[in-house]
Amino acid sequence: MEKRVTYFVSRKSVLTWLVVLLLACSVAGRIAYFCGEKGAENVTLWLNLILPLAACLLYGLTVVLGGKNHLYRSAIPFALMCVYFAVTSSAAVEHRFFGALLWVLMIVVAVIYNVILCGKLRHNLLLLLVLLSIIGTEGYLGYHSHGLDFAHWGWNRWADITMTVAVFLTVLAMQPHLDGAYHPTWGDRADGRRVRTLPPISMVSPYIMPNRTGAANQIVTPIDITNAEKYVQQKRKEGLTGFGLTHVLIAAYVRCVAMYPAMNRFLSGQKIYSRDRDIQFSMTIKKDMTVEAPDTCIKLHFDPGDSIYDIYNKFDAAVEEVKNTPLNNDLDQVAKLLSFIPGVVLKLVVWILKTMDYFGLLPGFLLEVSPFHGSVYFTSMGSLGIPAIVHHLYDFGNIPAFCAFGKKYKKVEMNMEGELITKRYMDCGFTLDERTVDGFYYATVLKTFNRLIQHPERLDVAPETVLRDID
Numbered sequence: 001m002e003k004r005v006t007y008f009v010s011r012k013s014v015l016t017w018l019v020v021l022l023l024a025c026s027v028a029g030r031i032a033y034f035c036g037e038k039g040a041e042n043v044t045l046w047l048n049l050i051l052p053l054a055a056c057l058l059y060g061l062t063v064v065l066g067g068k069n070h071l072y073r074s075a076i077p078f079a080l081m082c083v084y085f086a087v088t089s090s091a092a093v094e095h096r097f098f099g100a101l102l103w104v105l106m107i108v109v110a111v112i113y114n115v116i117l118c119g120k121l122r123h124n125l126l127l128l129l130v131l132l133s134i135i136g137t138e139g140y141l142g143y144h145s146h147g148l149d150f151a152h153w154g155w156n157r158w159a160d161i162t163m164t165v166a167v168f169l170t171v172l173a174m175q176p177h178l179d180g181a182y183h184p185t186w187g188d189r190a191d192g193r194r195v196r197t198l199p200p201i202s203m204v205s206p207y208i209m210p211n212r213t214g215a216a217n218q219i220v221t222p223i224d225i226t227n228a229e230k231y232v233q234q235k236r237k238e239g240l241t242g243f244g245l246t247h248v249l250i251a252a253y254v255r256c257v258a259m260y261p262a263m264n265r266f267l268s269g270q271k272i273y274s275r276d277r278d279i280q281f282s283m284t285i286k287k288d289m290t291v292e293a294p295d296t297c298i299k300l301h302f303d304p305g306d307s308i309y310d311i312y313n314k315f316d317a318a319v320e321e322v323k324n325t326p327l328n329n330d331l332d333q334v335a336k337l338l339s340f341i342p343g344v345v346l347k348l349v350v351w352i353l354k355t356m357d358y359f360g361l362l363p364g365f366l367l368e369v370s371p372f373h374g375s376v377y378f379t380s381m382g383s384l385g386i387p388a389i390v391h392h393l394y395d396f397g398n399i400p401a402f403c404a405f406g407k408k409y410k411k412v413e414m415n416m417e418g419e420l421i422t423k424r425y426m427d428c429g430f431t432l433d434e435r436t437v438d439g440f441y442y443a444t445v446l447k448t449f450n451r452l453i454q455h456p457e458r459l460d461v462a463p464e465t466v467l468r469d470i471d
Helices: 014-035 042-066 071-092 096-117 125-146 155-173 200-208 226-237 245-259 308-323 330-339 343-358 364-369 439-454 456-460
Strands: 216-224 265-268 271-274 279-286 295-302 376-380 401-414 420-433
Touching: 014 042, 014 155, 042 071, 042 155, 071 096, 071 155, 096 125, 125 155, 200 271, 216 226, 216 439, 226 245, 226 420, 226 439, 226 456, 245 279, 245 308, 245 376, 245 401, 245 439, 245 456, 279 308, 295 308, 295 330, 308 456, 330 364, 439 456
Parallel strands: 279 376, 376 401
Antiparallel strands: 216 420, 265 271, 279 295, 401 420
């Protein structure tokens, strides 16, 4: 992956809170200035009051609330500040040439600020020098108007200087991320990062095939579970009383993601994203195996480095929590709330949610409870005593893979020595979104998945290496 140097500011830093204090002073000074102005025009109010107030408030909130992982978003209020400075400064100079030059300077400053925070420039010294020049320009304009008589500079001028100093201190407070992890930037979503170095055909195909259902490939493949059943019995003797084939299937899929990280991609808004090490697993379960028992969903987070013991503990803890509590988990509560909405209005609500999801605007808590947003959906037909089915993908959400495994059955085969032997099989139906990776990639993963089921002892230990997806 491309190495980027991204920055953050810490709430524990004194400079961070000094920035907030200076921005608050800038807001107060600007309000005080316009309280003394009578009969100000609407345009003046918007450009000289509303615009800088919005910029200060948004900048302060971004630094405090998102300074750890989303400092790049401060480029938006900073751009508003640059527009404000360009308007006020160009109006204060006599020649149009210098006014146009100030506009160009502000545009360049906004661009430099953005590219530094996005990690495309590794040094912020240039930005510090530019901000110092802006502070100097504001000081010069104040001196040009009132000389050294600071008392007559006006609250508005001091508010401008204070706002610029706050940004200067923010840049001083910036620290580079040194954890080696990927940090979000423009174009990323709350549940994944944008994959930007795809082949052109991979970028175009989501527009040619806009719906997930129409882009799904389906296959039912037999899985040899002879060794896996012996492995299950062995684990139960070791004390894992609830251990079953489901754990083996999940662990094999997780291991495939460790080896083939593109399996953890998804498509949303006609763009392809990667969840990297966050494998989001969804599964529908029943509280009891009766017709009357209600369905509910569990959603788990696995890591590609998990061993089968990690997966067993996470999965069983989630299942027991659902079975031993009333039907009131977060998903059920959201569904119950939606069920009270009249049908016509509910269609509008769902459309709004889909639109927000398209642009990556769904809040994190909805992404977390939604079983339709994840890496893979598993369903067990075997527990119902029926063969595997080929399940559809959901157009709502972004799950790119669905696995449905059926009941077990026996087959008599001839081995290499010409002897008849009995093997145990289980069919697995896969539905896969062909827009995230190509058919060769999926075929390789399915072969690896099959081999892991036949040799499940490989899942006992964590993988030696976990590959990362492309940038």
